[in-house]
Amino acid sequence: MAEQVAEKSASNRADELYRLRHSTAHIMAAAVLEMFPDAKLAIGPPIKDGFYYDFDLPRPISTEDFGQLRGRMIQLVKRDVPFEREEWPKDKARDFFSDQPYKLELIDGIEGDTVSIYKSGPLTDLCAGPHVESSGVLENFDLLKVAGAYWRGDENRPMLQRIYGTAWPTKKELDHYLYTIEEAKRRDHRKLGKELNLFDFHELSPGSVFWKPKGWTAYRELKNYFRQIEQQQGYIEICNPSFYHQDLFEQSGHLEHYEDNMFTMDVHGQTYCLKPMNCPDTMLFFASQKRSYRELPLRVAEFGHLHRNERPGALGGATRVRQFVQDDAHIFCAQEHLYDEIALFLEMVDATYGMFDMEYELELSTRPDEYLGELAMWDEAEASLKRALEEAGKPFTIDEGDGAFYGPKIDFNVLDCLGRDWQCATIQLDFQLPRRFELTYTGADNDEKTPIVIHRAIAGSLERFFAILVEHFAGVFPTWMAPIQAVVIPITDEQNDYAFDVADRLKQAGIRVEVDHRSEKVGYKIRESEKQKIPYMLVVGGREEEADTVALRTYQEGRRGVMEIDELRREIVEKIEERTLDVEIDRPDLAQPDDAAQVGQEMEERGY
């Protein structure tokens, strides 16, 4: 019952935001028409957090035009122009929109003999509605950015200019939203990566991460974690080459489907390719010896370096790169292993994301219209996936028909600080690849059988996952991942020897510790350590040296007072060994006022 009420109120809220944002889009279109009477209008829907409208304009528009555009919109809001709905026969609409080619195309796509029209001030627009009653309530908006967008999302059709804006019922919500945008920029992994000296980029290798010592240390810790849980779950790890004769990808089918994304090179008259995925060469591993049913399920991990030739405009930070490593593994198994393998993987994903306190969403994609393999196999595989999901007790959505032609899959999406969702973990069943490589194992009945392959990754791209973690933590790594876990700060040069002695004692326990022995004041060194987000700061002066202690300050808790070195060492070592999440995940900037996230999801589901 309570749930129903909540649903209803979210619905009302979604309706309100829908009307508000959709109407603001119309007001913007009206203002654009005032500025550019020849503008051709495309579509202007509400979206999560705001709205956009696509235009075909006589000249490029830029944020420099926002002042004027905003001013004209405010005028329309102040005039409180009503939104009036009319129902027109299609012929009348075609006549009216005769110089608006995109509207004409939309009219042709609408069912029935009539279309609905909304008039608001100078704008008469083809629109299904609904809208607010009049524009007076639309005062809490702002214009955000301009972007290019293809008409109907088709890259073969004209490129339009899209203006993005945001709109809220109250000034408070608008201000909060604008604040979240600023706050999100502050924790952008590209900015933090530079400030914390984690990684770099260089134009001589676009789309590649240059790992610096600090970032590489944290990255290695992350990779070690994946190695460890895989090893605990009975995975074996291999390391194969990065480039292959193209025949490998001919056989796997990648050349046919993926060639545009592959780097190829001529080697003594033969064509070689950098591998874009680990699957084909893992097939070679399986085929490298005679296999028995006793070996199954065979879980083979490979942290291979992958190269994909992304289009220049698609690159971005460490989240979208040309070379990366996946925490990839392929499980060779029989039909009867499917359920257990899927269930085991769901546990691993949940444990990992839980360890980082990350939210994620699950989506099951089922058999597409064009598929390969036997129907019965598909049905059984999908049933296994569904049952594992249900028994894991996590909510999931089903995307019917969105599976790959070679098998169904589950995708796991996590949200980054900008609210973008990234596909990280994935588990895909594959009935085709083993056949293409003619893989077999000997069954208990001495028959040769074809295994099923499961592709799976928890982080997906380690580079991307690392970037998401940086944003998630706002640069404050838990102690086990921190590049420098402790810094010893002598108060004067007198304590330098003692400081190095303390550092040595911690180093012996495997703790990453440095001594800041520069001739600077304590305050200065503390400030530097705070800025570098070092979890443990150990101040040593005359008193500490005398008593063989340190004055402890931590990033999370501030001053903690004097501590014995053994006790401190135990505390840090335990956190490292347990991989304790000893940082607060600070999400105030991610929090939406009330239920905007739910509303956003609902709007998405309705196809707004």
Place this chain on the structure above:
RNA sequence: GCCGACGUAGCUCAGUGGUAGAGCAGCUCUCUCGUAAAGAGCAGGUCACCGGUUCGAGUCCGGUCGUCGGCUCCA
């Protein structure tokens, strides 16, 4: 790849056609200091790259590369 914006010192950024600037970081010296910035001095630039206009280009124009925001694609 497409649309748009941007590219000046290691970093953050000033510089509207007439001698390339600041803060921080770096180096040297002084200070030896008790929990988020001590002081002084020095050094640091082919203004992304290529071409054009001009007596003269960081500045104007064209191209290339890169970065960013989107679109398309996607881990």
